[in-house]
Amino acid sequence: MDGKYTFVKVSDRKLNGFDKNEVQELLLKWSMKERLKIQTYCFNEEFHSYDSRQFVMDFFKDPTVTTTLENVDYNNVWTPVGIAAGDVKIEQIPCTITSMEFFDRLQEKRQVADKRGHINKCLGEPIENFEIWDELRKMLLDEESENRELFSKSEKNEFIYHLFYHLCLGGQLCQYEDTLPPYLKVTKLLYKDLVSVAKDQDTKKIVTTSVVYRVVAKDKNGRSYFPEDAEHLQNFCYLIVDPMKRAVKCVIHQFGSSF
Structure with missing residues (x-):
């Protein structure tokens, strides 16, 4: 070698999040x-x-x-x-993200989802071989979406955004959710399974390692x-x-x- x-x-x-029945x-x-x-x-x-x-x-x-x-x-x-x-x-x-508050903006102005987490619907259209029927997946895939700037380019590069993106798009026979909480919960659990954190000795803040x-x-x-x-x-x-x-x-x- x-x-x-x-x-x-x-x-x-056993992974604490990934292996949960839910x-x-x-x-x-x-x-x-x-x-x-x-x-x-x-x-x-x-x-x-x-x-x-x-x-x-x-x-x-x-x-x-x-x-x-x-x-x-x-x-x-x-x-x-x-x-x-x-x-x-x-x-x-x-x-670098250490808090799920990163996704709060999806509901703040009710552009993607309302305060209760219900995802706003839109006219159906195919994008990248995915059939889009709501503002969440439209934001993720459509460069012309009015919500495309909710996250900056650097924020969209973050690993936690990648996980969220993949879970929202799903597989070949995906049954999409009507609300945000299931996507956010699984994103959080998988992120915790995968990413290590520690306390910065200078700032005393939790940082990813x-x-x-x-x-x-x-x-x-x-x-x-x-x-x-x-x-x-x-x-x-x-x-x-x-x-x-x-x-x-x-x-x-x-x-x-x-x-």
């Missing part, structure tokens, strides 16, 4: 159950963000990872990827295999690195129907 980093699979342990029931409703998976590994060397490409390449080439990291295949079965990456595409995703990357692993022929068909909005993989614990969580989703 020529890589700088080596990895050990952490046996599947979360799994909602993921089933949104056609994401059994299409979304969280897998955890520990690594040996001290992590440095300037080493991010090396880290991700080593991850997808590590023999332990190639034989244990699973993706769902065309037969709807979770199986190890079985190959080492020929190349990787990486994008660091900001991860995780480093997040959106990644695509490609085979030697340049074809994306993790996730498959990486151009689709809802085919995604994130690596969430905890430098202090030397652990990395891999979140993978492949667009389709729950089974």
Whole structure:
């Protein structure tokens, strides 16, 4: 093994949020159950963000990872990827938000939802192969939406916004919610499962300590295999690195129907 980093699979342990029955029931409703998976590994060397490409390449080439990291295949079965990456595409995703107040603006002016959380409806139209019938998904997908500036470009890059975005769009046979609370609750629970925090010794405020990357692993022929068909909005993989614990969580989703 020529890589700088080596990895050990952490046996599947119960996640406080992801494994809740109510979360799994909602993921089933949104056609994401059994299409979304969280897998955890520990690594040996001290992590440095300037080493991010090396880290991700080593991850997808590590023999332990190639034989244990699973993706769902065309037969709807979770199986190890079985190959080492020929190349990787990486994008660091900001991860600084520590409060769900970040989403309060969705209800403040009743533009997306009212004070009770009921999502405003709109005329139906297809956008990015999604049928849009409400102001929430219109805000997420339509550049012409009057609510497109509720979140700035930098805020839309935040990892918590990415999670919210993916949950709101759902899978192939998604049954959309009429209210915001289910989306916000699952976003909060998954974010807490994935992101580590600590108290800043100077400011005494809670800050995030995780480093997040959106990644695509490609085979030697340049074809994306993790996730498959990486151009689709809802085919995604994130690596969430905890430098202090030397652990990395891999979140993978492949667009389709729950089974």
